[in-house]
Amino acid sequence: MTTPIRSAAVRWFTPNRFGLAVLLITAYAVIPFAGSDYLLDAVLTPFLALALAALGLNLLTGYAGQVSLGSAAYLAVGAYAAYNFNLRLPGLPFLASLVAAGFVAAAVGIVFGLPSLRLRGFYLAVSTLAAQFFVQWALTKFGWFSNNNPSGVIDAPPLAVAGLSFSGAVGRYVFSLTVVVVATLLGTRLLRSQVGRNFMALRDHEVAAKVIGVPLLRTKLLAFGVSSFLIGVAGVLWAFAYLRTVEPAGFNLDRSFQILFMIIIGGLASIRGAFLGAAFIVVFPLLLSRFGAALLGNVFDSGVLEMSQRIVIGALIIGLLIAEPCGLIALVDRVADKIRRRVFPPQSRPIHN
Amino acid sequence: MSLIATAPGNSLIVARARERATVHSNVAGGTPRAAGAVRVDAGAPVLTLQSISLSFGGVTALDGIDLAVAKGEIRAIIGPNGAGKSSLLNVVSGLYRPGRGVVQLGSERFRHVPTARLAAVGVARTFQNLALFKGLSVLDNVMMGLVHCRRAGFVRQILSTPQARREEAKARAAAEEAITFLHLGAVKHQLAGGLPYGILKRVELARALVARPRLLLLDEPLAGVTLGEKRDLAAHVRNARDAYDTTIVLIEHDIGVVMGLSDRIAVLDYGRKIADGSPDEVRSDQAVIDAYLGVAHEGETELVI
Amino acid sequence: MFDYQFFIEVLVGGLLSGVMYSLVAIGFVLIYKTSGVLNFAQGAMLLFAALTFVSLVERGVPFWLGAGVTLVIMVALGVAVERVVLRPLVNQSPMALFMATLGLSYVIEGAAQLLWGTQVHGLDLGIKDIPFEVGGVLISQFDLFAAAIAGTLVTAFALFFRYTRTGLAFRAVADDQFAALAVGLRLSRVWAAVWTAAGVVALVAGLLWGARLGVQFSLSLVVLKALPVLVLGGFDSVAGAIVGGLLIGAIEKLAEVYVGPLLGGGIEAWAAYVVALAFLLLRPSGLFGQKLVERV
Numbered sequence: 001m002t003t004p005i006r007s008a009a010v011r012w013f014t015p016n017r018f019g020l021a022v023l024l025i026t027a028y029a030v031i032p033f034a035g036s037d038y039l040l041d042a043v044l045t046p047f048l049a050l051a052l053a054a055l056g057l058n059l060l061t062g063y064a065g066q067v068s069l070g071s072a073a074y075l076a077v078g079a080y081a082a083y084n085f086n087l088r089l090p091g092l093p094f095l096a097s098l099v100a101a102g103f104v105a106a107a108v109g110i111v112f113g114l115p116s117l118r119l120r121g122f123y124l125a126v127s128t129l130a131a132q133f134f135v136q137w138a139l140t141k142f143g144w145f146s147n148n149n150p151s152g153v154i155d156a157p158p159l160a161v162a163g164l165s166f167s168g169a170v171g172r173y174v175f176s177l178t179v180v181v182v183a184t185l186l187g188t189r190l191l192r193s194q195v196g197r198n199f200m201a202l203r204d205h206e207v208a209a210k211v212i213g214v215p216l217l218r219t220k221l222l223a224f225g226v227s228s229f230l231i232g233v234a235g236v237l238w239a240f241a242y243l244r245t246v247e248p249a250g251f252n253l254d255r256s257f258q259i260l261f262m263i264i265i266g267g268l269a270s271i272r273g274a275f276l277g278a279a280f281i282v283v284f285p286l287l288l289s290r291f292g293a294a295l296l297g298n299v300f301d302s303g304v305l306e307m308s309q310r311i312v313i314g315a316l317i318i319g320l321l322i323a324e325p326c327g328l329i330a331l332v333d334r335v336a337d338k339i340r341r342r343v344f345p346p347q348s349r350p351i352h353n
Numbered sequence: 354m355s356l357i358a359t360a361p362g363n364s365l366i367v368a369r370a371r372e373r374a375t376v377h378s379n380v381a382g383g384t385p386r387a388a389g390a391v392r393v394d395a396g397a398p399v400l401t402l403q404s405i406s407l408s409f410g411g412v413t414a415l416d417g418i419d420l421a422v423a424k425g426e427i428r429a430i431i432g433p434n435g436a437g438k439s440s441l442l443n444v445v446s447g448l449y450r451p452g453r454g455v456v457q458l459g460s461e462r463f464r465h466v467p468t469a470r471l472a473a474v475g476v477a478r479t480f481q482n483l484a485l486f487k488g489l490s491v492l493d494n495v496m497m498g499l500v501h502c503r504r505a506g507f508v509r510q511i512l513s514t515p516q517a518r519r520e521e522a523k524a525r526a527a528a529e530e531a532i533t534f535l536h537l538g539a540v541k542h543q544l545a546g547g548l549p550y551g552i553l554k555r556v557e558l559a560r561a562l563v564a565r566p567r568l569l570l571l572d573e574p575l576a577g578v579t580l581g582e583k584r585d586l587a588a589h590v591r592n593a594r595d596a597y598d599t600t601i602v603l604i605e606h607d608i609g610v611v612m613g614l615s616d617r618i619a620v621l622d623y624g625r626k627i628a629d630g631s632p633d634e635v636r637s638d639q640a641v642i643d644a645y646l647g648v649a650h651e652g653e654t655e656l657v658i
Numbered sequence: 659m660f661d662y663q664f665f666i667e668v669l670v671g672g673l674l675s676g677v678m679y680s681l682v683a684i685g686f687v688l689i690y691k692t693s694g695v696l697n698f699a700q701g702a703m704l705l706f707a708a709l710t711f712v713s714l715v716e717r718g719v720p721f722w723l724g725a726g727v728t729l730v731i732m733v734a735l736g737v738a739v740e741r742v743v744l745r746p747l748v749n750q751s752p753m754a755l756f757m758a759t760l761g762l763s764y765v766i767e768g769a770a771q772l773l774w775g776t777q778v779h780g781l782d783l784g785i786k787d788i789p790f791e792v793g794g795v796l797i798s799q800f801d802l803f804a805a806a807i808a809g810t811l812v813t814a815f816a817l818f819f820r821y822t823r824t825g826l827a828f829r830a831v832a833d834d835q836f837a838a839l840a841v842g843l844r845l846s847r848v849w850a851a852v853w854t855a856a857g858v859v860a861l862v863a864g865l866l867w868g869a870r871l872g873v874q875f876s877l878s879l880v881v882l883k884a885l886p887v888l889v890l891g892g893f894d895s896v897a898g899a900i901v902g903g904l905l906i907g908a909i910e911k912l913a914e915v916y917v918g919p920l921l922g923g924g925i926e927a928w929a930a931y932v933v934a935l936a937f938l939l940l941r942p943s944g945l946f947g948q949k950l951v952e953r954v
Contacts, residue, residue, distance in 0.1 A: 067753060118939055121752065122696045122893060126885045127938070130931035133882075141922045186511055193510035194503050194521065197493050201486045201500075208484035211446055212560070213472035213501030222507060253882075257760065264757055269488060307772040314764030321758045322746040 676907020
């Protein structure tokens, strides 16, 4: 290649990458100093954990086309595995526990992904529920997982990596952010590689994929493995950085559906969609409770809040499936495109795109 | 001999129109394959079917089909609706398991062709109703055609090791070549999902060709497109055979195009092979005429095409 | 020494509760056969029906009037679902439709509880749950009653679909949607009929399950009991739903009694799924599901 360095640099610096850079700088350099503990603790940290889980599920469902209704099980496996690594191997650095927990979740995901080799569609979707019920049962039933807590509750120790403490609200946020950024980077690379193409080929036409030589067995299990790895790591963040005390009941079917809804709302087969969906699911109830309380006063109690939240989210999903099956991200992209066209009319647009 | 430039600027694409001859030279790079490379049709067949029978429940789809396809030929399989053409292709690609018979691909003999190894055995195919990956770009679709050559595991791919990069670059180059060959350059970054049918037919052909298969199976390659596109596609199929040095078995409904395109034609009716020969032989075969027109004719009736 | 009497008692108890699973599963099959949708909202519909009925009765509405009004509401709900959710999604993939019903179940659950409150309601159908003895085996009177009701309903549906015009249209649509359209059947009418039928099933199942568990949010989770039944019996087979329900009911109880203690108990939550999965690995289209030849 004989491209001049300057033009290569210009080409590298696309508007998308510019946006990403601004986002990252804000996330690392502005928010930790400007954000309140409430914003960090109740909004951003859970957002990051759930976004990673949504990304993991999107890999499996959005990209590889295998619907899973048991994501919360892998969150739980990740959380409990990290807890046990941390508890039973005292010398193990926390980052190693985190990665090992991801691998445990991946192994569990592969086992429960085995039916995908014979089952398709609804049969597979239903079979993924087995993971949901089995894992929740095992964590409640066997005291070993929770160090013999009678109801399976675990308390996460304070976060610390290489002697640095991440136990404050800011620390836990920055830790989650870093994990999510790295995991997203790896996920993106995976999707842009041949493996990513194999995932989508599997989703779009399984027979054709088989005929041209996509190793179906390996590809499907890899999709289940990678997906549950990411969800497992998200579970570690959920338990160690966000809640710090978790119980098996917290990883119920509703949680699984919540993650599924994030990718439907945000956008199937879109990494940005997973983040947008997670942001929506985290922020929307907070906004709803503020508005509801302001509008209706005391009538708007927590019961009413939960019910109206269910209705709105359910209706939104139906509405999106009808009007915009590609999710909110497609909507955002369209609006952004329109604005860009207005600001930079096509002829004067920068040539590097 | 005439030269047809299908896309200027690429030596590979300057395909040599093959006359119905038995001598054939490798056009890639413009040099003959080997000293005195004379290929005789009577040599080892690329595909041999021996008494293939297939039935669904009680319905017989194929009944004792024998077929030998010589290297380098374009062999059409025609027949009325329900004659068993698609079933035959599905048997060769292993999607159906024949009740009886043997499929021989090159030197390997199969009772049931392993579909997962099909590409590795050197066979590629297209589908009647298109089987593209809608969510992938045209370029990615074509690159998928080389998936069976990929060796780098997913960890290497994520880490982008030299091996993974090399494979990716090789696949991309081959895909770009196939895309140029089939004039798809203008749409190569578009998603397959949104493109018109005629173009998608070519994309599917490119995806099958990119792996340089020894045997290319085309399931109704000319169906469902306009007359103009039909002519283009027929030319592409012929050029593909020459430029990519492959052997083609195609199923077609439209006898007219097939007559001009194929070297030999096999005719199926009710799951049996009723004729097999050059277009001229088939054209004047009484059994074929009867099968297509549904009536017995006397004398010299020729199939009007 | 193996206690056969106890075994039979467990088995009968399992079969009887299996009938209740079948009942829920049939609601799924009706809709799946005609529109190819796995209607996850079936559980929410069940909750909605039971909650509506109980709330009406608690407000002094007589039993039968309450049942009638609830039925009308369920029919209206079914028609509305067809109009608002299914029709706009008619050309979408089955998975998109499934996700839409998932959203629908959230809407219905939320609406039911917003409307009628979240407290647990008792529901008394006037059947005392006193076990009686047949040949040394104890059988629950309520289970028997529920099984009888479910059996009657299933028979009534079978007759309806065999001998009425709507039934014929239903079978035609189930067989081939496009062919049915081509001969002039009105899909929307068939769909409305099917959703009505599913509404009836939801009401009956809701009352029976509600009387057993109390009418509350968790009632909608009964759907999770029906899913392995569907997997086992095939999504498109009424016979499969019945046999699958009985099998799952029996296996679940037997597993809980005989295998459960070895694993620390509570395996009811997943035993049915594991059994259904193990079975499916041997026979991917279920007990009675249609095996389709893949056409390419």
